Amino acid sequence: MRLPSGRRDDRRHTPKVNRKGLYQQAIRASFVKLNPQVVVRNPVMFVVWLGTIVTLLVTLDPNLFGTVQADIGQQRLLNGIITFILFFTVLFANFAEAIAEGRGKAQADALRSTRSDMIARKLLPDSKIQEINSTELRRGDQVKVIAGDMIPADGEVIQGIGSVDESAITGESAPVLKQPGTDIASSVTGGTRLLSDELIVRITSDPGQGFIDRMISLVEGAKRTKTPNEIALTVLLAVLTQVFLIVVARLLLYLDTSLAFWTVLEEPQQATVYVLEPASPF
Amino acid sequence: MLQGWIQIALTLMIVVAITPFFGQYMARVFMGQRTFLDPVLNPLDRAIFLLSGMRSREEMTGWQYSRAVLYSNLAMLMFIYLIFMLQGVLPFNPTGLRAPSWDLALHTAISFVTNTNQQHYSGETTYSYFSQFAALGFMMFTSAATGIAVAIAFIRGLTGRPLGNFYVDLTQAITRILLPISMVAALVFIAAGMPETLSGPAIVPTLDNPAVSQAIARGPVAHFEIIKELGENGGGFFGINSAHPFENPNGLTNLIELVAILSIPTSLIITYGIFANNLKQAWLVYSIPLAILVGFIVIAAIGEYQGNPAVNALLGSEAPNLEGKEVRFGWAQSALFAVFTTASMCGAVNSLHDSLMPNGGFVTLSNMFLQIVFGGQGTGTAYLFAYLILAVFVTGLMVGRTPEFLGRKIEKQEVVLASFLILLVHPIAILIPAAITLTFPEQLAGISNPGFHGLSQVIYEYASAAANNGSGLEGLGDATLWWNLSTSFSLLAGRYIPIVALLLLADNMSRKQPVPATAGTLRTDTGLFTGVTAGVILILGALTFFPVLALGPVAEAFQIAKGIG
Numbered sequence: 069m070r071l072p073s074g075r076r077d078d079r080r081h082t083p084k085v086n087r088k089g090l091y092q093q094a095i096r097a098s099f100v101k102l103n104p105q106v107v108v109r110n111p112v113m114f115v116v117w118l119g120t121i122v123t124l125l126v127t128l129d130p131n132l133f134g135t136v137q138a139d140i141g142q143q144r145l146l147n148g149i150i151t152f153i154l155f156f157t158v159l160f161a162n163f164a165e166a167i168a169e170g171r172g173k174a175q176a177d178a179l180r181s182t183r184s185d186m187i188a189r190k191l192l193p194d195s196k197i198q199e200i201n202s203t204e205l206r207r208g209d210q211v212k213v214i215a216g217d218m219i220p221a222d223g224e225v226i227q228g229i230g231s232v233d234e235s236a237i238t239g240e241s242a243p244v245l246k247q248p249g250t251d252i253a254s255s256v257t258g259g260t261r262l263l264s265d266e267l268i269v270r271i272t273s274d275p276g277q278g279f280i281d282r283m284i285s286l287v288e289g290a291k292r293t294k295t296p297n298e299i300a301l302t303v304l305l306a307v308l309t310q311v312f313l314i315v316v317a318r319l320l321l322y323l324d325t326s327l328a329f330w331t332v333l334e335e336p337q338q339a340t341v342y343v344l345e346p347a348s349p350f
Numbered sequence: 351m352l353q354g355w356i357q358i359a360l361t362l363m364i365v366v367a368i369t370p371f372f373g374q375y376m377a378r379v380f381m382g383q384r385t386f387l388d389p390v391l392n393p394l395d396r397a398i399f400l401l402s403g404m405r406s407r408e409e410m411t412g413w414q415y416s417r418a419v420l421y422s423n424l425a426m427l428m429f430i431y432l433i434f435m436l437q438g439v440l441p442f443n444p445t446g447l448r449a450p451s452w453d454l455a456l457h458t459a460i461s462f463v464t465n466t467n468q469q470h471y472s473g474e475t476t477y478s479y480f481s482q483f484a485a486l487g488f489m490m491f492t493s494a495a496t497g498i499a500v501a502i503a504f505i506r507g508l509t510g511r512p513l514g515n516f517y518v519d520l521t522q523a524i525t526r527i528l529l530p531i532s533m534v535a536a537l538v539f540i541a542a543g544m545p546e547t548l549s550g551p552a553i554v555p556t557l558d559n560p561a562v563s564q565a566i567a568r569g570p571v572a573h574f575e576i577i578k579e580l581g582e583n584g585g586g587f588f589g590i591n592s593a594h595p596f597e598n599p600n601g602l603t604n605l606i607e608l609v610a611i612l613s614i615p616t617s618l619i620i621t622y623g624i625f626a627n628n629l630k631q632a633w634l635v636y637s638i639p640l641a642i643l644v645g646f647i648v649i650a651a652i653g654e655y656q657g658n659p660a661v662n663a664l665l666g667s668e669a670p671n672l673e674g675k676e677v678r679f680g681w682a683q684s685a686l687f688a689v690f691t692t693a694s695m696c697g698a699v700n701s702l703h704d705s706l707m708p709n710g711g712f713v714t715l716s717n718m719f720l721q722i723v724f725g726g727q728g729t730g731t732a733y734l735f736a737y738l739i740l741a742v743f744v745t746g747l748m749v750g751r752t753p754e755f756l757g758r759k760i761e762k763q764e765v766v767l768a769s770f771l772i773l774l775v776h777p778i779a780i781l782i783p784a785a786i787t788l789t790f791p792e793q794l795a796g797i798s799n800p801g802f803h804g805l806s807q808v809i810y811e812y813a814s815a816a817a818n819n820g821s822g823l824e825g826l827g828d829a830t831l832w833w834n835l836s837t838s839f840s841l842l843a844g845r846y847i848p849i850v851a852l853l854l855l856a857d858n859m860s861r862k863q864p865v866p867a868t869a870g871t872l873r874t875d876t877g878l879f880t881g882v883t884a885g886v887i888l889i890l891g892a893l894t895f896f897p898v899l900a901l902g903p904v905a906e907a908f909q910i911a912k913g914i915g
Contacts, residue, residue, distance in 0.1 A: 297747060300765040304743070307769040311894050314777050318785040322805055322901050 090170045097166035098159050112305045113161050115313070120154040127151050176284045179259070188220035189213070191268065202258070202275075209271045213262045221258040222278040223269040224248075230265035232256060237279065351655060354682025358647060361605060361686060365612045366640070372613055373620025373632075379526045380502045380519065381625070391525050398521055409512035412857025415503055416850045418516035419496060423463050423846075426492055430485035431459040434477070443478035444550030450476055457834035462486055464845035465493035465582060465727055467697055467820040468811075468837060470829040472589025474567035479548060483570055486585055487577065491532075494581025494614075494727045495523035500849050501618050501728030507856025508735060509625045509756060510864055527614070528581060535576040535606060543599040544572040571596050575603075579610035582727040584697025584820040592687070592700040593676050604683055604700065611696045615724035618731040626756060631875035635734060638884045639693075639723045646713040646723065647689045653709025654681040659910060674705025685710060692717035695726030697820030704807070704823045708907035711806050711823070712899060718810075718817040719895040721776065722887060726818050732852045736768045739855075740890065741883040742874060743768075751872040757864035764858055771851035777894050779816035779843040783836045784808050796827025802909060806902035811837060816844035 101107065107117045127147040130136045136143050186202040191210040202220035205211065213219055215230070231243035236259055243263050248254050256269055259280045273279075294302070378385050399407070410418060433440065434455035438448040449455065454471060461468040462485070473482060499519035507513050540546050551565040571587045575597055578584060584591070592598040592607060616636070623632020656662075657671040670681035679687070684701035691698050692714040703714060717723050722734045743760050746753030753760040787794045787808050797804035810823035815837040822828065828837075865871075873879065 296761055297753070300743065300760070300762040301747060303762060303766050304740070304769050307773050308890070311773055311777050314781055315894055315897060318781045319897050319901075321785045321788045322898060 090167065090174065094163055094166035094170055097169075098162035101162040101166065102158065107158070110161075112309050113158055115309050116154055116161075117158050120151060120158060123147050123151040123154060179280055179284050186218050186220050189217075205271050205275065207271055207274050211269050211271065213267045213269055215262055215264050215266065217262055219256045219258055219260050219262060219267075219269065221271050221275070222273040223256055223258075223271040225254045225256060225267050226270050227268035228266050230267045231263045233261045233263050236260055237283075354651070354655065354680060357682045358651060358686050361608050362644070362647075364605075364609050365616060368609070368613060369616045369620050369636070372617035374624060376498075376502075376527060376614075376617060377621045377624035379522055380506075380514075380621070385526065387526060387530060394525055395521060398525070399518075402517070404517055407515045407518050410515055412507070412513060412854045415513050415516050415857075416853045419500065419849060419853075420846060422516070422520070423493075423496065426489060427459050427463045430462065430489055431455055433481055433485040434459065437478045437481045440478065440480045442480035442483075442548060444548075445478070447476065447478050453831050453834040454829065457838050459485075460838045460841050461815070461820065462489035462583070462585060463493055464818050464841045465497055465695075466815060466818040466841050466845070467578075467583045467585030468815055468822065468841065469585055469589075469820070470834060470837075473585075473587050474551075474569075474589060479569050482574065482587060487574055490574075490577045490581050490583040490585070491524050491528055492520070494528060494577070494583060495520045497582070497726060497728030498523040498527065498614065498618075499728070500852060501731050502621075504728075504732040504735070504852050504856040505618075505622045505625045507853075507858075507860040508622075510758070510860055510862075511625075512860065513853065513856060528577060531580055531610075532573065532576045535580070535610065536573040538606065539572040539575055539603060542603045544575060544603070545596055546570050546572040568596060575607070576610060578698055579607045579696060580614065582611070582615070582694050582696045584691065584695075584699075586698060592698045593702070598676075598700055600678070601683075604679060604687070607698065607700075608683075608687060608690055611690045611694050611698070612724055614727055615694050615730045618728060619734070622731065622735070628875055634875060634877065634880040635738065635883075638880060638887065639725070639734065641884070642720070642723045643689065643693055646693070646717065647686060650689050650706070650710045650713040651682060651685040653707035654685040656707075658707065660913060663913070671705070671707050674702030676700060688714055689717065691821055692819055693723040693725075695721070695730065695817055695819045697814065699821050702824060703810075703821060708903040708910060711803075711810075711903035711906065714821070714823075715806065715810060715813060715895075715899060715903060716892065718813040718819050719776070719780075719899075720887065720891045721772070721817050722891070729818070729848065729852070733772055733848070736772050736852065736855065737887050737891070738874065738883055739764060739768045740772075741879070741886040742872065744886060745879065745882050746872050749872065751870060754865060754871065755859070755874060757867060757871075758859050758862040759865070764855055767851045767855040767858070771848045771855075773890055773894070775843060775847045775851075776816055779840040780809065780812045780895075781898070783840055784812045787812075787832070787836065794830075794832045796830065796833070802902055802906040805898075806906065809898055809902060812840050815840035818845050 102117070104114075104117070107114050126132050127144055130140055130143040130147060187199050188202045188205055189197045189212045190200050190205065191212055192198055197212060205221050210226070211220055211223070213230075219232070225246050225248045227248060229245065229247040232246050233241075233243050234257065235241045237257055244253070246253055246256055246267065255272075256267070257280070258273075258278045275281075375385065435449045435452070437443060438446075450458070450471065454476075457468070457470055458477075467486075467490075471477070477486065499516055502519055502523075503513040503516070536546070545568040547568055548570060549568075551567050553563050553565055556562050556564050567588060569587060574587050575592075578586065586592065586594070586597055588594040588597060592604075598604055598607060619636045620629070620632050622635075623629040626632070654671050657669050658673070661671070661673075662668050672681065675681070675684045679700055685706075687698075687700045688703055688706060688710055690696070695718075703710070706714070722730055722737060724730050725733055739755055739760055742755045743753040743765055746760070788805070791797060791804075797807055799807070807823045807826045811826055811828060811833070813819070814821055814823075818841065826833075867873075
C-alpha cells in the first residue's frame with residue numbers, strides 16, 4: 069500500500085490554490101456589490117438595502133415622514149443605530165458572497181493551470197509522433213502517454229495498460245489501473261497523471277468541453293445553476309420577506325389607533341413606542 | 351386558589367388520557383379496520399352510499415379531493431343560505447322570526463360552512479328553530495367532518511398512501527365519530543338539565559313582581575351543544591354561548607364541553623402516529639402544542655387570578671377578575687375555557703373574552719395566530735405537520751442533510767405549499783382587512799374602547815375569522831355590512847386556500863419514491879428535532895404577529911399595571 073508521506077501541505081492531491089489577497093478583494097467587492105443593480109438580484113437583501121436607505125433618510129431628518137414626538141436627538145441616535153445595523157447586514161452578506169466567489173475563482177485558476185502548457189504526443193496516421201499543445205487536440209485524435217505525463221484531454225484507452233493517479237479529480241490517492249476494452253477502466257480524464265507504463269489514448273472531447281473544463285465553469289459560478297435546495301430556500305425566504313413587508317406596512321396604521329389614546333392623555337413622552345424591527349430569522 | 355389549579359390540572363389530565371384511545375379509534379375507522387360500531391353502521395353506510403348514488407368510491411388525487419371539498423361546501427352554503435332567507439315561511443318558527451338581512455345571512459352561512467361559527471347575531475332573536483337545527487346544526491356536523499376528512503387525507507398522503515375518497519371520509523367521520531359521541535353526550539346533557547324542546551319561549555312571572563311576566567328563550571339546545579364543542583364549531587344556540595345556563599348548566603357540562611373541545615384535534619396526532627407506524631414521533635409532536643397550551647393556560651390563569659390592579663386598589667385587596675364571568679365557573683374554569691376554545695378553533699365561550707385581563711387577550715390572540723396549539727378540527731394537525739416539514743427543510747439545510755420527511759424528499763413545491771399556506775395566507779387574511787378597517791375607524795370599526803384595547807378588538811375579529819375560530823372579543827359593533835363582508839373574506843381565505851394547499855402537499859408527498867432510512871438520514875423522531883420544530887414554529891409563526899401583540903395586549907397590560915387610564 070502506498071502511504072502518503074511528508075508534510076500535510078505537500079501531500080496535496082488537488083493543485084495549490086492561490087488565496088493571496090482574497091480578503092482584500094472581498095472587502096473591496098462588498099462595497100462594489102452595493103450597486104443597486106447587483107443587489108436587486110437577491111430580493112431579500114434588496115429589501116434590507118432599501119430599509120437602510122429609508123432609515124438613513126430619517127436619521128438625517130427624523131421629521132421626514134411626520135412629526136416625531138420624542139426628543140429629536142434621541143430619535144436620531146436610534147435611527148442611526150438601526151441604519152448602521154442594516155448597512156452592516158448588507159455589507160456582510162456581500163462580503164460572504166465575495167469570499168465564496170473569490171475562493172471559487174482561485175480554485176478555477178488552479179485547475180486551469182494544470183491544463184495549460186501541456187505538451188501532447190500526437191500519433192500521426194503514419195505512426196510518427198508530433199508534439200503539439202494539448203489545446204490543439206481534437207476529438208478522434210490519438211495520443212501517446214508515457215509514465216509521468218499528464219493525460220492531455222478526456223479520452224479512451226485503446227492500447228496498453230497503466231496505472232493512473234486520478235486524485236486531482238476524485239481525491240482517491242490510490243492509483244487506478246486503466247486498460248482498453250472495459251467500460252469504466254478504459255476512460256481517462258484530462259489532467260490526471262499516468263504513473264506507469266505507456267498508453268495510447270483516443271481523445272473523445274474537443275478542447276473546452278472536457279471534464280476539467282466543466283469543473284472550472286462550475287466553480288467559477290458564471291453558468292452555475294442553483295441546486296434544488298437553494299431554489300426552495302429562496303422561495304421560503306421570499307415568502308418570509310413578503311410576510312415581513314405586510315407586517316411592517318400595516319404597522320403604522322396600528323400605531324395610529326393605539327396611540328390615539330395617548331394624545332388624549334397629554335402625556336406623550338411616556339409613550340415612545342418605537343417601530344419594532346422584526347428581523348428575518350435567517 | 352388551589353381549587354382552581356386542581357380544576358385546570360384535572361381537566362388537562364383527562365384530555366391527555368383519552369387521546370391514545372380516541373386516536374386509535376379514529377385510525378381504525380379511516381384505515382378500514384373493524385370497529386365495535388360496525389354491526390350497526392355498516393348497513394347505514396351502505397344505505398347512504400346507495401341513496402347518494404356513490405357506486406364508485408375510487409381514490410382521489412389532490413385536485414380531485416380539493417374539488418370535492420369545494421363543490422360540496424359550495425352546495426351546502428347555498429342550501430343553508432336559502433333556509434335563512436326563507437325561514438319566515440318555513441316551519442318550527444314559534445317566535446315568528448323573519449329573514450335576516452342578506453349580508454348577515456351570507457356571513458352566517460359562510461362562517462358555518464367554514465367551521466368557524468363567527469356570530470354577528472344572537473341566536474334566540476335572529477334564527478328560527480328550523481334554521482338552527484336544519485341549517486346551523488347540519489353545517490356543524492358537515493363542516494367538522496370536512497376538517498377531519500382533510501386531515502385524514504393529509505395524513506394518508508404524508509405516509510405515502512393514496513388520499514382516499516372525500517365523500518367516503520366525510521360520511522364515515524360523521525357516522526362513526528361525530529354522530530355516536532354526540533348522541534350519547536346529548537343524552538347526558540339533557541340529564542344535566544339542558545332543554546331539548548320545539549316549543550316556544552316559556553312565559554313566566556318574574557320573581558320580584560308576579561304580575562309582570564317575562565319570556566325565557568329555549569329550544570332544541572342539548573343536541574346542538576355537544577356538536578358545537580366536539581366539532582370545533584362554537585356557534586351558540588343563544589347569544590351568550592356557553593355562559594348561558596341552558597347551554598352550560600353546571601360543572602359537569604362545563605367539564606364535558608372542555609374535554610370535547612380538545613378531544614379530536616389532540617387525538618388526530620395519535621392517529622397520525624398509527625398511520626405512520628411511529629407512535630414515538632406522534633407523542634413528541636404532541637408535546638409541542640401541549641407545552642405551548644400549558645404555558646398559555648398558566649399565563650391566562652395568573653392574569654385572571656390576580657385580577658385588575660385598578661379594581662384591586664379600590665377593594666384594598668387582591669381579588670380575581672370576575673368581570674364578564676359566570677360566578678359558578680370562577681376564574682379558573684373561565685380562563686381554561688378561553689384558552690381551550692381559542693387553541694382548538696372552537697370558539698365557544700363561557701365568559702366574555704372582552705373582559706379578560708390583557709394576559710388572556712395575549713394568549714387567545716396568540717392561539718389564533720399560531721393555529722397549531724392543537725388547532726382547528728383536522729386542519730390544526732395538518733398545519734402542525736406542515737410546520738414539521740418546514741422545520742425538516744430548514745434544519746436539513748443547516749446540518750447538511752437531505753431534507754426528507756418519512757423518507758420522502760422535501761423539494762421546492764413542498765416548501766412553496768407549506769410556507770405559502772401557513773406563513774403567507776394567515777397574515778394576509780388578518781392584517782390587510784384589519785388595516786383597511788383601522789384606516790377608517792369612525793366609519794367602519796365600531797370600536798367600543800379606543801386605544802390599545804380597540805386595536806385588539808379589531809385584530810381579534812379578523813384573527814378569529816381567518817383562523818376559523820369564531821369567538822369574538824365582543825364589544826365591537828360587528829353586525830354591519832362592512833364587518834359581515836370583510837370577515838367573510840377572511841373566513842373563506844383562511845379556510846379554503848390552506849385546505850387546497852394541504853391536499854396538494856399531501857398529494858405531492860404521496861407520489862414520491864420513499865428512500866430507506868440510513869445513518870445519514872435526519873431523524874425526525876428525536877427530542878432534539880422536536881425542540882427545533884418548536885423553535886421554528888415560534889419564530890416563523892409568532893414573530894409575524896409580534897408587533898400586533900406588542901401594540902395590543904402587551905401595551906394594554908403595561909397601561910393597566912401603571913394605572914393609567
